[in-house]
Amino acid sequence: MSSKETRFCIWLEELRKEDVPLVGGKNANLGEMLAAGIPVPPGFAVTAYAFKYFLEKTGLGPKIYEMLRKLDVDNTKELEETTKKIREMILNEPMPPEVENEIKTYYIELAKRLNMDPQTLRVAVRSSATAEDLPEASFAGQQDTYLNVYTPEKVVEHVKRCWASLFTARATFYRAKQGIPHERTLMSVTVQKMVNSKSAGVMFTLHPVTGDENVIVIEGSWGLGESVVGGKVNPDHYVVERGTYRIIEKVINKKTFMITFDPAYGKNLHLKWDDEKGTWVAEEGVEPTAPLVKIARPDIPAMSEEEVRRLAELAELIYKHYGKHMDIEWAIDLDIPFPQNVFIVQARPETVWSAKKAKEAAKPEAVKVTGKKIVKLSEAKVLVRGLPASPGVAAGVARVIFDPKSPEAMEFKEGDILVTKMTDPDWVPLMKKAAAIITDEGGMTSHAAIVSRELGTPCIVGTGNATKVIQTGMEVTVDASRGIVYEGIVEDLVKPKAEAAAPATGVVAAVGISPEQLLPLYPVTSTKIYMNLGEPDAIEKYKDLPFDGIGLMRIEFIITDWVQYHPMYLIETGQQELFVNKLAEGIAKVAQAIYPRPVVVRFSDFKTNEYRGLKGGEKYEPDERNPMIGWRGVSRYIHPGYAPGFRLEVRAIRKVREEYGLTNVWVMLPFVRTLWEVKEVLRIMEEEGLKRSKDFKVWIMAEVPSVALLAEEFAELVDGFSIGSNDLTQLVLGADRDSNILAEMGYFDERDPAVLKAIRMIIRGAHKKGKTVSICGQAPSVYPEIVEFLVREGIDSISVNPDAVIATRRLVASVERKIMLERLEKILEKLENL
Ligand code: PEP
């Protein structure tokens, strides 16, 4: 092959940025993208040399330049006439056969590579102007593009049209004014397969609305991308998590318009969906025959999930390649199989957020962070005190935030300290980033407390006034084991934490002992020790702890984080599979990690105000005065307003057990109040194919006093109970579990004799009927005396927070031994008395 400089055609993949003088910026850039693994539609460049050769070989060059020399570009009429003449000269002059044949050969070869017929392979023919020795020159108005060109002859003709477009009046005038000599300006041409778009659209390497850099946002619709770019259609919308490529948001919109090429008419048709006829109708008034007409429907996704993930991968690749956020146009080809069918057609730097970031970097930081203030514990100033809801110590910059969707929340960074009034499920993404959490309100069983323990994040709740005392930008140290927030970085508290190893895995790694070797070293107990868990990803951190199963898997985490939409909304919009699949995926992750140990999955237990916070939720949830004792738990599952959603939850369980074979998954019903509702919900579950059996247990939460009062009757209906001491305490004592005043005054206390009596009734009633009893409320994680009480009462298992697993196992072992010794002593006493 001859050297690049004297070739007429060069494949795009052979080109690099150094080749700008040969093929222009556009072609060189396409070559660079291919080299970086970014799939642009395949094709070749007709070089600037081919154009130069044409001008020289035909003798047109000197004639044209002579005409231009005489031209007064300020005389519009003359400009128009001369340039028109030049263009005609180019179009009427046959190409030298060596150039023409080379272009045809490349085009035919391109069709061959794609397994397509060169008589029908459609290509785009685009100008890519270049100026010798003038790499910086701009070529405004010289970028003619011809779409849907096919047959070798037509391609040759359009290459010539591109050449001619170098001499439009506008381009000629522009060069003259810029002082760019006409002789040094040449025209290269791109010949690239037209993507036969099944679907197309745009994507951003950050969230175009919020600026969130942790996600990639993809929008697409049927047919050519024009309808999305031009805003003619409401496209499908996906948000994909950067790094994991998990689809975290999916909205399928009704796409009633598309543009697609129709070979029967040799042009693009603009098609509208006719709801009555149930077909696409062309605005052009012809009968559409394009293959896409059969495939595309307004309500079904225009892209598959694997295509979406592939697009996200490409977005990431482009972002890395250019080192900045990009706004990308893409298309998926109908003629080619996945994954070769996914193409990038355009990539340009994203401007809105990038400019904002640059501006922010230039101005002094909006949030003033005080210089690192290191203080000694003995001299540290106490800012606030509260309830130690999740143990640990953390130090960092505090940010006071009142709304998880506010601009301040967007600025919250990994490792900041979150200070707020109270959290709810909408706050979870922010909570995950926080090094510690401080709230004004709430007790030990409030949302903030429960989630923080799950996340292993230090948390202090019920401080009363943290949002007033602590200011955004302050450096603070949070001692959540004792419930104190200090001003500054308290060295004595922070240091030991950094050196201390995390439980289980950390220790194991440090001393080089495998978990299998370590587990037998923990004491054996006859009371099982279970662990509470909701966030599926957390199982990785905790799976080697010495627990016998998951005694409470709260699925609310999966719903807010992974699904994000209200199940009834998903049903109404035909996306119920998203709910079933995500839920199944989250549960399976945990069940798989600890198999064959059981996982007791609790059906959803949001309150109406929390369900309402899910996307699309407002429509389905009433505004209740007292959501805590409102439409909650089983009362929802048997009501037509939520029963379809509950059935999806049941289907997810079936999927995990039957499709994934994870038969260690059991279920639990929350907030059970009456016998009849249990019968009704069991009937619905059976209808959905989920029936109690030897290896499939159905438990109920014992957290409403009625269950304690009628424990024996409830025991007839189910396999076991799990005591929800949080709600049970609230309802036995009539003390709001979220009230910090009542907590501080000592009202909310699981050790109250009335609560203990209710617990005793549950254990005895269940055991009378041979059913098991567990506990999954907060109490045993906090009070050793409750653990002792439960073991003495003969509870079958105790489910505690991850941080309490080891201590609880040791405590239970010692209590069990103590009980044995006491009983032995009694027997000996009796023997002695005989
Ligand atoms: C409980 O009430 O004790 C319980 C475990 O459930 P939740 O805290 O989720 O209401």
Ligand code: MG
């Ligand atoms: Mg409860």
